[in-house]
Amino acid sequence: xxxxxxxxxxxxxxxxxxNLPCNHSTISGNxxxxxxxxxxxxxxxxxxxxxxxxxxNEMASLIITEDRKSSTLILPHATLRDTAVxxxxxxxxxxxxxxxxxxxxxxxxxxx
Amino acid sequence: xxxVIQSPRHEVTEMGQEVTLRxxxxxxxxxxxxxxxxMMRGLELLIYFNNNxxxxxxxxxxxxxxxxxxxxxxxxxxxxxxxxRDSAVYFCASxxxxxxxxxxxGSGTRLTVV
Numbered sequence: 001x002x003x004x005x006x007x008x009x010x011x012x013x014x015x016x017x018x019n020l021p022c023n024h025s026t027i028s029g030n031x032x033x034x035x036x037x038x039x040x041x042x043x044x045x046x047x048x049x050x051x052x053x054x055x056x057n058e059m060a061s062l063i064i065t066e067d068r069k070s071s072t073l074i075l076p077h078a079t080l081r082d083t084a085v086x087x088x089x090x091x092x093x094x095x096x097x098x099x100x101x102x103x104x105x106x107x108x109x110x111x112x
Numbered sequence: 113x114x115x116v117i118q119s120p121r122h123e124v125t126e127m128g129q130e131v132t133l134r135x136x137x138x139x140x141x142x143x144x145x146x147x148x149x150x151m152m153r154g155l156e157l158l159i160y161f162n163n164n165x166x167x168x169x170x171x172x173x174x175x176x177x178x179x180x181x182x183x184x185x186x187x188x189x190x191x192x193x194x195x196x197r198d199s200a201v202y203f204c205a206s207x208x209x210x211x212x213x214x215x216x217x218g219s220g221t222r223l224t225v226v
Contacts, residue, residue, distance in 0.1 A: 043205070
């Protein structure tokens with residue numbers, strides 16, 4: 001799996017959009033970009049994933065650059081409950097390899 | 113849907129004792145994963161099963177660790193004998209068929225070996 005680079009931490013204001021960057025410059029054509037988050041003392045929670053098109057769901061939006069070497073997770077209206085560690089992961093699609101490898105992630109603190 | 117169920121939530125044991133952690137995946141999910149999380153090493157994949165068969169156990173730290181999945185609805189992770197350095201939070205996760213699906217994690221078991 002390709003490696004990802006994320007800033008170790010970031011703050012954002014409650015009610016504002018939070019934009020979380022991720023670099024994955026060595027991503028292969030068959031690798032998906034996944035985002036998970038982990039709120040303190042809980043198991044990681046799946047947020048969203050995409051291959052090349054931008055994706056949106058009830059939790060967030062995922063913007064992938066045209067060359068696929070980076071992506072941004074957008075939390076449109078951050079709340080205090082969004083304070084968590086956010087993990088960007090790329091994973092090969094297809095075959096029998098379903099492993100996810102977690103890096104250090106970005107610690108996001110939402111401030112009132 | 114009750115999600116992925118892990119038990120116990122907390123376990124405190126003495127060094128040298130056997131510890132068994134349990135996991136019930138979501139019904140219909142055919143892949144199951146065991147992860148360990150510590151402050152020093154973050155989230156590490158220990159082993160994963162597909163259709164009850166162990167596919168990759170390269171993350172299992174040593175022979176003291178073993179995992180089984182006797183059927184589609186139950187898995188165990190056993191440590192025998194336990195050591196203080198095994199203290200961590202152990203997570204179980206499962207996914208349904210289809211390579212793009214997101215994992216569902218359980219709430220974890222916090223293990224303390226004294």
